[in-house]
Amino acid sequence: MQTDSSFTFVLFGGTGDLSMRKILPALYEAHRAGGMLADSGKIVAVARHVADRADYLEWVNEHVKPHVSKNGVDETAWASFLDRIEFVKIDLGKAEDFALLRDALSGRPGIRVFYLATGPSLFVPICRALASVGLNENSRIVLEKPLGYDLKSSNAINDAVGEIFAEEQIYRIDHYLGKEPVQNLLALRFGNVLFEPLWRREWVESIQITIAEELGVEARGDFYDNTGALRDMVQNHLLQLLSIVAMEPPHSMDSDSVRDEKLRVLRALKPIDPRDIGKVAVRGQYHSGVIRGSAVPAYATEPGVKPDSTTETFVAVKVEIENWRWAGVPFFLRTGKRLADRVAEIVVNFRAVPHSALGASALRGGANRLVIRLQPNETIRLYCLAKQPGEGMNLASVHLDLAFDRFFREGQMEAYQRLLLDVINGRLALFVRRDEQEAAWRWVEPILDEWAASHKPPKPYAAGTWGPAAASAMLAQHDTCWLEEEN
Template identity: 90%
Template sequence: MQTDSSFTFVLFGGTGDLSMRKILPALYEAHRAGMLAASGKIVAVARHEEDRASYLQWVNEHVKAHVAKSGVDENAWASFVDRIEYVKLDLGRAEDFVKLRDALQDHSGTRVFYLATGPSLFVPICHALASVGLNENARIVLEKPLGYDLRSSNAINDAVGEIFSEEQIYRIDHYLGKEPVQNLLALRFGNALFEPLWRREWVESIQITIAEELGVEARGDFYDNTGALRDMVQNHLLQLLSIVAMEPPHSMDSDSVRDEKLRVLRALKPIDPRDISKVAVRGQYHAGVIRGTSVPAYATEPGVKPDSTTETFVALKVEIENWRWAGVPFFLRTGKRLADRVAEIVVNFRAVPHSALGASALRAGANRLVIRLQPNETIRLYCLAKKPGEGMNLSSVHLDLAFDQFFKEGQMEAYQRLLLDVINGRLALFVRRDEQEAAWKWVEPILNEWAASGKPKPYAAGTWGPAAASAMLAQHGTCWLEEEN
């Protein structure tokens, strides 16, 4: 489906890593699939001394490697780069924004300003756009992190909100654009099968994991002032939790969906600082081996302070104080330099109340739904079935909800879906300000307590984090999914 109308997509940070790895590849895929209006233009903005020809050479060198596995269609690529223009812009020079305004005068349709920059530049860019009248008939996309805490987040939102209305602001969280998350909504709200089971009477626990094999790479300076709680929990993990736990919305329009997510965030049980050691584990990776390769400790990474107490791992036990989820523990986990790269949601259903088929039918985890977000996007339903042969011997089997086998269209990447939503003015998959505030309010007591306490627990790179994270689940009679076998 093609975008609704003409557009001009202005990409601040046009030479940056995010633009090369995610944004421009996503726009290329949308172009190749015929999803962009023919008149739509892409205007890359950066401070480098580039002209259009040298910028397109840079794009050719750095973007092609990040397009889909199917490779680059050279004819589609040639017509895609025809859309791209380049404007050199110094944020400190007001006349450069006049130059940008003049460059956009001949382009019709909705203007999208994507700020693929550091958050410290969000407010100056917005003020400069307003100074030359470019905030009208426009949408602005803000990348995370949006602030360091509730106060700084509010300061950015206040300043941006003076220039753009809430309906113009798109706070992006790319996990919300992933195909399995969209299918989670379809499974829950499009079928009578799952929704009656999606509650405390039938769900024993839920796990949400985002694990990375990589360390901080070249982001040591940024990460050492951020940590896993701010970088991953406050946004990605809490957004996924709210999608899993939300009530059925009235419709799929933007405010109906986000209203229900907000109710979940506001129902999160506050964590008493005195109980943080029982329900929150923080860790920091030491030297170890991942897939046969030795990797250094976090404290020796470039840009990281040798005595750093920044956490690279977080595990939390979360409770939702409402009628549907009271008493059901949600276990959240994220970390760097872990044993595998995986993002998944695991819904563990309760065992049957009585089994005439033997003890195996009563074991925890016999019935579960696993929504894998990365590296392979799949949905699996695990249940028990009889083994072939004599006797009633049960074994775990799984049903693959392989929707890609039923549809000829390939799965759309998260950024592609979200960028098309911005261009078409669809806000449902973007974070509203009150959602963001609720998440910061819940996270801040943990941040404050950790800032005043000792060092994180060590864990070897290539493992699944500190042993305390497993012990926390063991207290509730369960374990992380990879520990079962």
């Protein structure tokens, strides 16, 4: 993934939490690895909360260092990384300040990347201000989620940004698509003949996709209370992961071939009848509880949250895909805050054998299973049955590991690092195209509308549990359960 391409990476929201925790650490890791970033490449941070470059570098030293390199900071690499960083003080509310940015970027070789690590309300004003000073040419723009509040607002942002930047210049980022196991899922499916005959309704009983968090809303109460789990996680991360799991083999791995196949999945999602939403969608809100021995407060008492809030912090939904490969196979999506563990995983449950001479254990649903763990430990495991040592034919579940560190000396690349390198090098395959985003919003909106119209509060669940019991009951109707319940 080496590049000789010169670039200028302009980071709006340069003092923000996302920049400190993810973006600058990812750029540092690429710099430290050597050869991934052109020597001439520069990072220009844009903010108004610090006075000058010296103050900004002091801020970076304090807030970025704790988030880089699990094995510690290489001080030599860190010093040369800081040499890449420049700073321009801009008030994003003042379009005339962008002339300062234009002057700072004047005469620089290579592509310009504008990363908008800001609230979505600033996306359009920033893009218009960039265009007003001629900075929308020879450039790429990276948009963080959430992109809008619903289909209408999402379209409004996309329309406005699309008047300034061409679609091939727009990188809508979803960091889950950059995770190593997601890439390996593509390799597993499309690089090996073994799984393709099994990857269909005849052999797959159900699929679960979970993104669970132990954390609450932290300092994001104001934002989260106006967003909720369905908008924050399901509309983007979970539906994107579903489309990767369920897509047909693309013609090639170029950006449009991959995204065309993902779009076909999103357009094949079975529309949910509003009368059935109570049966196929569960929403919950965490109350006080205990996580890892520490008491945590209820969502309604978090800073920035309305005391009578009906915003959901948990969603479980059953999804069906209306095509020949997946007809009749339920996909169960789940996400929530203040759950029992921090985990993101894809679970493919294969059907039990139709008849077994080895006893009832060979007929258990879930004995044959593929688990793709995205976090905290990125692994792929294939579960199957094997005979236990000793007398008799007693079967037990065992697993085969795809252990990356045993086969590859180089460490796994973090999701943001991969995606930022893709932006710099002009690779769009792992970024969300506008028509994908519209299809996802179109499918989600009936659930949002029904929940808003019903005025029913979310189902309560104690912090430190796996969410409302109704989420388990929904799977029980299909004679299955969530992975942690079986274990």
